[in-house]
Amino acid sequence: MAKGEVKLLGSWPSPYVMRARIALNLKSVEYEFLEEKLGVKSELLLKSNPVHKKIPVLLHHSKPICESLVIVQYIDEVWSSGPAILPSDPYDRAVARFWASYVDEKFFPALRALPMAQGKEAMEAAMHPVKEGLALLEDAYANHSKGGPFFGGGQISYLDVAFGCFLGVIRVSEKVTGVALINEHTTPGLAGWAEEFCAHPAVEDVMPDTDKLTEFINRIIKMKSQSPN
């Protein structure tokens, strides 16, 4: 199959969409970005992802691929001549997939609740699982980065993309709570990693500005509080 004709259905604030964009950038794949409007699902989205109706959706020669981590793996397999995203060693690959799944199933749900917590007590309760998750990820970084700047060692790989896409939301949470969640004292490995990750050429243009993302998240929180169902 020719490698051209790549479109991505997404939205700028979405961390999941960012995963696909970073993977495409890592492989230097040109693509058309089709921005979905907040609160409106396009016909193309509904047709392309009828099961979850969520972004991102990658369209490769009009064929849809859904779920951000599936998309990252697809990009890695199709554009295999570019730098590998999944680790080549089966054990390293299993470890990276384990932590990516931890990040989606445990860490992000906890992080997402943080900016919504109202009052000191609720904030402290919401902060606890986030700090716990970051401590686990700090250990994972120490154990698997092999002394390199990234989870994948010397170069960005699967877990960097899977976890790094949430740095924007982490920064918003830090701004809203006034607590440095990733810092030199409690998570020194992650502090250095976050800096390297955000400065990477495949990432810097797709990582949202913290003030703009804060404004967006505040708008969502307000919308949800006005119509909780």
Ligand SMILES: N[C@@H](CCC(=O)N[C@@H](CS)C(=O)NCC(=O)O)C(=O)O
């Ligand atoms: N597990 C999905 C999650 C995707 C997801 O939650 N996307 C959000 C945007 S960040 C979405 O489309 N939300 C719209 C909705 O829930 O209706 C993935 O990894 O792609």
